[in-house]
Amino acid sequence: MKNKVIFDSCVIVAASVFMSATEDVGIDLKHHFYEDAIQLSSLIKKNLSKRIGVVTATIESEALGVLSEVIRGEIRRKYEELDRETLFRYHSIALNACDTRMRNLLAFLQREPVDPYDVAVWFTQVTRMYEELEQAANKLENLAYLKTQAVPPKIRKMADWFEIYRTDDIRINAQLYNLLFKKVETEDQKILAEACYLLNLYKATEGKDVSLYVASTDHHFSPARKPGWVVESRQVTDEIKKRFGIVCDWPKQIYEIVSKKL
Amino acid sequence: MKRFNEIEVFNSIYTKLEEMEERQQVDLSIMNDLDILMRRFKGLELFWIENRKVKIDDAFILYHCARNCNNILNKMKSRFSEAHEKHLNPQVVRDSIPLISSMHALCDLVGMPSEEPLVPEKITLVLKRLKEMRDIASNVSMLPSYQEETRGLNVLQLKRQFGSMTESLQAEFFEE
Numbered sequence A: 001m002k003n004k005v006i007f008d009s010c011v012i013v014a015a016s017v018f019m020s021a022t023e024d025v026g027i028d029l030k031h032h033f034y035e036d037a038i039q040l041s042s043l044i045k046k047n048l049s050k051r052i053g054v055v056t057a058t059i060e061s062e063a064l065g066v067l068s069e070v071i072r073g074e075i076r077r078k079y080e081e082l083d084r085e086t087l088f089r090y091h092s093i094a095l096n097a098c099d100t101r102m103r104n105l106l107a108f109l110q111r112e113p114v115d116p117y118d119v120a121v122w123f124t125q126v127t128r129m130y131e132e133l134e135q136a137a138n139k140l141e142n143l144a145y146l147k148t149q150a151v152p153p154k155i156r157k158m159a160d161w162f163e164i165y166r167t168d169d170i171r172i173n174a175q176l177y178n179l180l181f182k183k184v185e186t187e188d189q190k191i192l193a194e195a196c197y198l199l200n201l202y203k204a205t206e207g208k209d210v211s212l213y214v215a216s217t218d219h220h221f222s223p224a225r226k227p228g229w230v231v232e233s234r235q236v237t238d239e240i241k242k243r244f245g246i247v248c249d250w251p252k253q254i255y256e257i258v259s260k261k262l
Numbered sequence B: 001m002k003r004f005n006e007i008e009v010f011n012s013i014y015t016k017l018e019e020m021e022e023r024q025q026v027d028l029s030i031m032n033d034l035d036i037l038m039r040r041f042k043g044l045e046l047f048w049i050e051n052r053k054v055k056i057d058d059a060f061i062l063y064h065c066a067r068n069c070n071n072i073l074n075k076m077k078s079r080f081s082e083a084h085e086k087h088l089n090p091q092v093v094r095d096s097i098p099l100i101s102s103m104h105a106l107c108d109l110v111g112m113p114s115e116e117p118l119v120p121e122k123i124t125l126v127l128k129r130l131k132e133m134r135d136i137a138s139n140v141s142m143l144p145s146y147q148e149e150t151r152g153l154n155v156l157q158l159k160r161q162f163g164s165m166t167e168s169l170q171a172e173f174f175e176e
Helices: A009-025 A032-044 A057-078 A084-104 A116-138 A143-148 A161-173 A174-181 A186-207 A235-244 A251-261 B006-023 B030-050 B056-081 B091-110 B118-141 B146-150 B155-175
Strands: A003-007 A054-056 A210-215 A247-248
Touching: A003 A009, A003 A032, A003 A057, A003 A186, A009 A032, A009 A057, A009 B155, A032 A251, A032 B155, A054 B155, A057 A084, A057 A143, A057 A186, A057 B056, A057 B118, A057 B155, A084 B030, A084 B056, A084 B118, A084 B146, A084 B155, A116 A161, A116 A174, A116 A235, A161 A174, A174 A235, A186 A210, A186 A235, A186 A247, A210 A251, A247 A251, B006 B030, B006 B091, B030 B056, B056 B091, B056 B118, B056 B146, B091 B118
Parallel strands: A003 A054, A003 A210, A210 A247
Antiparallel strands: none
């Protein structure tokens, strides 16, 4: 069984920033957003001969855009706190440091060329899937009201049942609702189309026994889950698996799955 | 800013590099051209720091490009000056040709002081060309290291700015 992991841009950026912060600047980053990204990239580095880590030009380009956009946001936010020379100089150094680390990280990933015509065919299927999921999100019924009505009258006054059921509904359908609040960008749909193309290419060239994973923190790929939630919302993730055979999840979960298979 | 004939300076550099490659020998008169370019990029850095008419984040991107060009040219100058002593001759010439060409392409986009807002497509193109230039510089060992970039700077201030950036990134992308 061969395993391939596509690194989404947010994971590449997180790992690069982590390496730069800890190894260049000397900051101890504790948040698991960074730790998970670095754990997965370390697994890829340790198993370099198995060529697990994969990236495409679209993802590389998006990662660069993400990083510069974060820094631009910092500049906009801090322009009154610091004089411009200091502000510009320090952020330019930070951007360069992360860029250098990103280059080092990308060196461990296989940059796969893709056929734009084949990707375009997959892209139409990806677009259709997200359209259908968005329609499903729009059609979600107000189950909380119906469930509240079904609570036996004896205990109805003991709690705010509508609020409890409404919270549950929001959690269960979080991934679908997210499609309504935050449109899936064309670049992200293109990344999924490239993943579909690559999976089929691997199956044709390396044998049918190939699993493809996408490590991402975006809810239009990976399940929505939060500490304290009993349920996780994974309608989009499951649909991607069903239609295209690709497993999308957070870096930590991908690490757990892949490390057991190596 | 003073009028600057960018084509003339780049042409002079290209000509000297070609001649050096043909003769297989470094000609240090190129240092003068590199100095002119460096002064130009330093001027652009100051221009974008002081320019209050364009959006601050646009000004930053253009400053960042000019600063990178300046730093890389500084590194290139060191390589040329030590070429004879360290037997880098004519490797330094071969290394410099693609780098200068890439810098010229970036300069075409960011070399003119302007007060026009940057459209997103231009930002993307600028960042791509900057990345290309930094990739080439890295491949030919002309990219200043983090230690070189931060020499003499306030480390605490840098840590504070970097720490704040990591928090923003985490907040933006950590949706779990």
